[in-house]
Amino acid sequence: MCLGIPGQIVEITDEGRQMAMASVSGVRREVSLAPVADRPLAALVGEWVLIHVGFAMAVIDEHEAAETLEALRGLGEAQEALEAMAEGAKSLEQPA
């Protein structure tokens, strides 16, 4: 349920109604900032938000994202190292 898409806030379009232009890969749509308007709207310009049915539902936490990715990439690199070792081991097994 609940298709949510990361998009970047590029411009406040209506301060009073808390509306802003968001960009998703260059596609623009006006969204409501109401759910994330716990700070001055201007501070949201440039931020990435999670958009659902025309509302910015959350500001994406870049730091948390980086941490998650780091863990994931770590697993990937570890596996690559493992496989390289296995490959090396295998080639050692084979007569030259």
Add this chain to the structure above:
Amino acid sequence: MCLGIPGQIVEITDEGRQMAMASVSGVRREVSLAPVADRPLAALVGEWVLIHVGFAMAVIDEHEAAETLEALRGLGEAQEALEAMAEGAKSLEQPA
């Protein structure tokens, strides 16, 4: 102004609303008999009426029509006779 078409009343369709089916050369349309409803509606079936914008505006007087036609045909026949005489006179003038 005021296209008026002779049509024949073929059937009373709504006694209360004084509506009847009229036929114009086989084309049927429901018309209001209100303007000619100074007699029992049933008496109008079979009558020719003058229809204008969906109302039977007058019952056509067959007798008057016949008289008018008679006069007109009389003029036609008189003229024919005259021309025949002139034709005869002309042929007489010409050498045989």
Add this chain to the structure above:
Amino acid sequence: MASKPCRLRGDRVTLAHGGGGRAMRDLIEEVFTAVFKPDSGEDQARLMTSALQVPGARLAFTTDSYVVTPVEFPGGDIGKIAVCGTVNDLAVGGAVPLWLSASFIIEEGCEIALLRRLVASMAREAEAAGVRIVTGDTKVVEKGSCDTVFITTSGVGVIPPGCDLHAENIRPGDVAIVNGVLGDHGATILAARGDLALSAPLESDCRALGHLMQAVAGACPSLRAARDATRGGLASALNEMAEAAGVSVELDEAALPLRPEVKGMCEILGLDPLYLANEGALVLFVPEEEAEAALAAMRSDTAGQGAAVVGRAVDKGAVPVTMRSAFGGTRIVDMLVGEQLPRIC
């Protein structure tokens, strides 16, 4: 091959049937190609006929969109018109009609049973006219974006070498012949539409004229030109032909074949039957000496039973078309202005 089970569910066309996916494929396969039976599943027909390879033969190509309301009416339906009309546009140019394309624009909500009836009607008319519907298309548009269904047909035929009918051929002295009663289609549609609350025992004259044209062309070596008098009626067809030919045409009102009901409809609504649409009316010009042959050839075809000489070409006068009334007067028969509107005065 055993017949496939029907995959098309529901009674009406939805936007899903136009989306390019499986629902559309099912609609096309079960309603259209099951009946028209094109040669391949490709999106273009691939055709050949030896008639085209005869030196001097030419290809005739024509198109018309059909948009009649209501789509079914006494004597026909939009499918029948779509086949006959395009066959006729080929035939009046001297072509032997061969192949048709058929493209449908369908309103969301259109009954599938209606589409099946229209397709069956088209297949029937095509067979009778000796043409094949070889390629097609369907589009579905939102409710309110079209009026039930529009059909566009295009036609390809072959004009045999030496055949060169066109209006410019008409010469003063040629006689104008029609194949039968005029105005039946227009009057039928006016009644069928229902908003004027008129009814009449009339049927559209919608019919294919290919066989009739071939009969006349065979009988009249000097056949000059032919038109099917559709929108705008006989008056508009004659005006166009006269202008193209640089002649004038004199019509004889008493000779015009008109049903009493068509006259009645015109009287009630203040219309002129010369401008009523036809869907199976042929008007052609032949030299006077071939008129009898033309009439005889026409009357031998079911579509030409009521053939009649209705006028003649004369030297170019002040206006292209005039008509002598039974009453003795003469009047201009102009092109239709706009469309004929029912009037009270």
Add this chain to the structure above:
Amino acid sequence: MASKPCRLRGDRVTLAHGGGGRAMRDLIEEVFTAVFKPDSGEDQARLMTSALQVPGARLAFTTDSYVVTPVEFPGGDIGKIAVCGTVNDLAVGGAVPLWLSASFIIEEGCEIALLRRLVASMAREAEAAGVRIVTGDTKVVEKGSCDTVFITTSGVGVIPPGCDLHAENIRPGDVAIVNGVLGDHGATILAARGDLALSAPLESDCRALGHLMQAVAGACPSLRAARDATRGGLASALNEMAEAAGVSVELDEAALPLRPEVKGMCEILGLDPLYLANEGALVLFVPEEEAEAALAAMRSDTAGQGAAVVGRAVDKGAVPVTMRSAFGGTRIVDMLVGEQLPRIC
């Protein structure tokens, strides 16, 4: 000849312009035939080309109705699509496109200036594609009975002897090639329609593919089959081809040329770009050994700059089309169900 004074008054089409009379003639003469310049005033074109008389040559015949909303959009308009789409349907069958018919269904109230722009656009595209618009028709329907203007074009072309592209030719091992980015048209129209309030710097890919097809056919003697992937997108075109050929097709997700904006639009609306409509996307199959030649030939044409191998035919499997994702998994790429609807979940 001195140019005739303009007789067409008013800014908008009224029902009078469809009535078959003088107003209609004026509309047709001043807006349509003044630009398309047909050979004669007859209602059928009469054509010949020596290409048709070469033994073994066949005539290709196709039709499509065009119903896009809005009728003008970034990168094109309904007139441009109507020419390119039908040229493409001829071209993908191996035909050299020659002649088009164009039939217009016009909504009462349509701006005449809009019609002029569409006609100019059609003339421009036809000229670029090397085809002539030789016959046509116009109908006017009541306000609310069609959506501004619908255009149906039919096309006639000649398939040279020996050329026989069809999907049945595809064999396991053949590679699938597209000519460039996918989904631009569908995404552009979604944005242009305005009701989703999305905007994107996108243009429709609408373009004629005749020259491109001729370049590939010249470079690839074993070219198997080609399709233009229009409604239903690449997915539907490949499903149809695979089913007809009795093979399966494996797509490589990473190889699909897609603009970021098209991906963005699809993410926002929950759509799959494989199903987005295209108007200038060619998909073709060649034996692997001719793939490089095909790519080179395509890239030499403006319409093939983004040519890329996107998959290959394999022995017939459980389903016609699958796709391997960059991520490693494989999924079915089914035909589109109904139409793609924007979704939230």
Add this chain to the structure above:
Amino acid sequence: MRYVEEFRDPKAAKGVLAAIARVADEIGCTAENPVRVMEICGGHTHAIFRYGLDKLVHDGIEFIHGPGCPVCVLPMSRVDECVEIAERPGVIFTTFGDAMRVPGSRKSLLQAKADGADIRMVYSPLDALELARRNPAREVVFFGLGFETTTPSTALTLMQAKREGIANFSVFCNHITVPPPIKALLDDPHMKLDGFVGPGHVSMVIGIHPYDFIPQEYGKPIVVAGFEPLDLLQSVLMVLEQIRDGRAQVENQYARVVPEHGNPVSLNAIAEVYEERPSFEWRGLGEIDASGLRIREGYRAFDAEEKFGIGYAVGRPSVQEPEGCACGAVMTGRIKPTACPQFGRGCTPDTPLGALMVSSEGACAAYWTYGGARVSAQVEPAE
């Protein structure tokens, strides 16, 4: 008898034409010094041209085309008011087809329809009432147009609407009456008329006595005539005979349809629903006192002028007729259509400037369509 073809018999026509020629010769009228007969009614104008009667009758008879076409005399301002009502949201505007092409200062109803207004052609006001019954959420307005022939039909329709309590129906009333403009014409010192062919269908409603003033006050003959060509020819003959005999009377050629005292039901319906306006604007003639009808107090709820606050209900500007248009002069018979500088140039049936070129009863349209004068006035469209 079908009361149509019988009155188109060519043999009888020959006889009447010969009789007309004889009487004309007796009078001594010639092309240079003709007897000028006005057919008041546009239906007669139409029939004259459709059957070519003007060319068939003796040269000494000139037809002057009167103001009896309700579409032709409709001023531009009233068309503008129609368009304004029709363009209100929720309105279904119903009209006879005749009025669709009449130019307003902004647009015709046909153009308003193309621009999106919901305008529907009906055959009868009863059909408009039925539309109101079927569309209770819409306001259905009927464009009430016409002389005394048509007025009873809208009156009877409004009486029916009131009986049924149909609240979403109203009439935009433009009904006018025949005698006032005739009086105005007879009072015009420029007009030289020797007699009248009277309107048969109007007379079927009002009878023949409303014309008594013509012989009595102005000493001119009038013959109420039917619409078939023989009817018209016979009426012309009757007018000529009166002139020859030095008589001036109201005679009734159309007795099969026209009762001496008209139709009482229709007259009562008119009286029930309508009353005289102090004055009403005619195209080409300006405001004429007591020449138009409006809806009475008791039917106020059905008066579109009141309902939409438009027209005479609010005071209204008269709209300038288009430049160079000679409609007024043609309408009053002062000049022939061909003498209008716009005829066949700026003004043709496709692109009418004036209503006289729109209605098939309009003198200009009749001249154009049936060729009376176009043959001689071959004109190329001006740049």
Add this chain to the structure above:
Amino acid sequence: MRYVEEFRDPKAAKGVLAAIARVADEIGCTAENPVRVMEICGGHTHAIFRYGLDKLVHDGIEFIHGPGCPVCVLPMSRVDECVEIAERPGVIFTTFGDAMRVPGSRKSLLQAKADGADIRMVYSPLDALELARRNPAREVVFFGLGFETTTPSTALTLMQAKREGIANFSVFCNHITVPPPIKALLDDPHMKLDGFVGPGHVSMVIGIHPYDFIPQEYGKPIVVAGFEPLDLLQSVLMVLEQIRDGRAQVENQYARVVPEHGNPVSLNAIAEVYEERPSFEWRGLGEIDASGLRIREGYRAFDAEEKFGIGYAVGRPSVQEPEGCACGAVMTGRIKPTACPQFGRGCTPDTPLGALMVSSEGACAAYWTYGGARVSAQVEPAE
């Protein structure tokens, strides 16, 4: 960072898959004796099939597809009520595209549209409100559908409508909440579940503590997950690690988007506009206590159920699900879609019997479209 492609990195995927396999081996789960992990959210079901994750992960992990697709759990009776509202004259019925094809007992909204109802797809409830502003003479109804992710959007839209006093706008409220059905499933003695992947976007609104009862009362682990394939794989890994370690906790894999305590503005908006219904019907699950929301007294004027006297406002019959449909059993994870006798026969995405075959989040549609089971379940349409 675009927060999309980064989380689709194939190299990282290999690492996570290998880690999953290691932990699975440590647990000792096998295809015959799998760890059963329910992804609650339909978005996760969709992603699993779209990326083929079910085939990539270790054989010992079985995904059980939960009831977290608001379209799939919508009972037929509610679709019927939508159609009933949409077919009222004057109504513009607005909806997300998802709901268009869901079968009602008479017809779907797509069919109702084809039959003439004015039904429009919108991207946002704000767009529906804008339609109401632009069409003051029409009643604009928005089909409010969805879990806690979507509920704030309609709440905020109604607050805006109330501020502006837009009288022609209302919401047909079908908002539901996630915890009650999870509780119902955990209470079902037939269900055997070892852990949960939690709904990331719902949690972005409600935070992670509403799931505390899952470890605390039922001893099962739950990991709130994002929607990219790496998010899902990592979450599965985290669930497996809890199982291996004998832990049962609420963990948050999707911390970049999900705050521990959710979104206060959204939660306040929900509380302002909505209140719990005593009970609400779920397709396949029947009425569940306190599982749905209705519009509060203060917003009654915007409640389509009240405005149109429909649904829970008037007492409503539950509609029998179509015969042979196993949606309930599939929805609750008791059987796989392929075990439904209708799957691929009477029920395909073109001709869905149940909502699970309509929504791209529905387990049956996912199985069909992305082929999980269709490959093995090659079925010909039954006669």
